[in-house]
Every structure is written in C-alpha cells, then in structure tokens.
Amino acid sequence: MPELPEVETTCRGIKPFVEQQTIVDMNVWQSKLRWPIPDNLALTVKNQTMRSVSRRGKYIIIELSNHHYLIIHLGMSGNLRVLTDGQPRRKHDHWQIIFTGGVLRYHDPRRFGSLHYSSSIERHPLLASLGIEPLTDTFDGDYLYRCSRNKSQAVKGFIMDSKITVGVGNIYANESLFLAGISPIRPAKKISIERYRQLATHIKQVLERAIEQGGTTLRDYVNSDGDQGYFQQTLNVYGRAELPCVNCVRPLKLIKQNQRATVYCTHCQR
DNA sequence: CTACGAACCTGCCTGC
C-alpha cells in the first residue's frame, strides 16, 4: 500500500472535490475486495451528501449526511482518484461514486483494499483497537518506551504494530530506524527512553517529509490527481540491499522479519 | 501472550 503519507496525500487530493457534494449514483463492478463490499451499497448511499473526508491510520473516511461513514482502505496497490472528464473504466477499476461535479473511482490491481459502510468510526471492528496517530503530540518517545517495556518482540515489528501506532509501514519503519541508528532486530524492551525519543522524532519527520513530497511512488501508486510522487529518491535503506550505507559506505544488509524485507546497516544501527 | 505462516490478489522481474 500506500503507506500513511500516500493515504494522507490521497485524502488531501480528493477532499476539495468531494466535500459537500451529493452522491448521484454508485457503481460496484467488483465487490470481492479484501472484505466484500456490502450488497446494495449504491442504494444506501444514493442522495447522501459527503460531509467530510478524513483519515484514521491508513483508512480514508467519508462522512455522509445520514451520520454513517464510508471507510476505505487502499491495501497494497489501491488508489482513489477524482475524475472530471468521463474517463472510461479501466482494468482493475472496482467501484465508483458519481457525484454532482465528478466521479470518485477506486482502482486496485491486487484487491487487498476494502470499502466498508459503518455507523461509527471508533467502534468499527477494524478501527476500534488502532493505536495513536504518529503525527500527534501524544505520540512521542515516552509513549513508545512505556508501550515497549514488556515486549521482547523486535523493535521493527513493534513500531509497525497497529495497536501501538498506525501508519508506519515497511518503508518508513526501515527508514526511521536507520535515521535513529537503531538495529531493527533489537528487542523493543531493551531500548532506552532516550533512543525512543530519537526514534519518535524520526518517525514523525520521515512521515511529514513524505507527505510534503506527495508520497512515495512505487509501481502502481498514483496520486489522487494522477501525478507521480517522488519521495523514493530520498530513501536511505529501503530497496538498497547490498548498496553502500550513505553514512559509512559499508554494504546494507537484507534480512526478513515477519515475512517483510528489512534493510539496515549493521555498523550504524545498533 | 508471542511467533509464525497462510491467506487474500495481480503484476513485474529474473533466470532457465
């Protein structure tokens, strides 16, 4: 997926087009996503006005005038775009919302994304136990330190755990650990509060920078307005296995943790 | 509780 910066970029991209617009119709071409799209959703949302667009973790939330919500996840390869020029449906376009003034269309080759309809955000089963947002003041080194005291789990898995915090995906976990000089395989409970403060700062920085730059572009990610992001140019470790560390020039090491690629410098990260 | 693998999918790249 799109990691948090891409989701945030998508949110910001579609927001000015869809907020306060009324849904005229909806098409569901493929309801088999990560979870099935509810039957008859088109009938349910027709004539509703989209009151607001927001984000919780990697979920995009559209508030409707009936006080229910559309909850959208982009999975690994999804994107949401606003189209105003009547573009024909492409391969892997799975649903669209037609509103006064345009179309909000979902495209997702791998179909790991989802679309939910719910009366509540915080009580929705997939969102209820999410950890805190990394870009808020309550997320800091002290918080990470407190949460980690009984965790023998490797720190990389710990910061990617959505019950702790949301939105730190594989790319940004690798990058922030590099910037903080912390080995991804170190047990979470063995890291000092000072180092967690460093880590929290770098997690915020790396996410904020990526948002500023419009999100990382990989393969099939496209911004909501169709432009390509360019954050990938500044990645220090992700996708750079065996290449020289930007700091010490030694080759970066590639390992697998929880079936995900971890790239790090065994010299600079301890 | 943790850890791990499988599962959901398609596309792309590498190597034979």
Add this chain to the structure above:
DNA sequence: TGCAGGCAGGTTCGTA
C-alpha cells in the same frame, strides 16, 4: 518467447 518462481507498499486469521 515462454514459463516457473520469487518478490511487492497491508492486514487479518489460524495454529503452535
């Protein structure tokens, strides 16, 4: 050129 295998940004679920 074709085909098999491995890899990919996420997340949940089942089993040990």
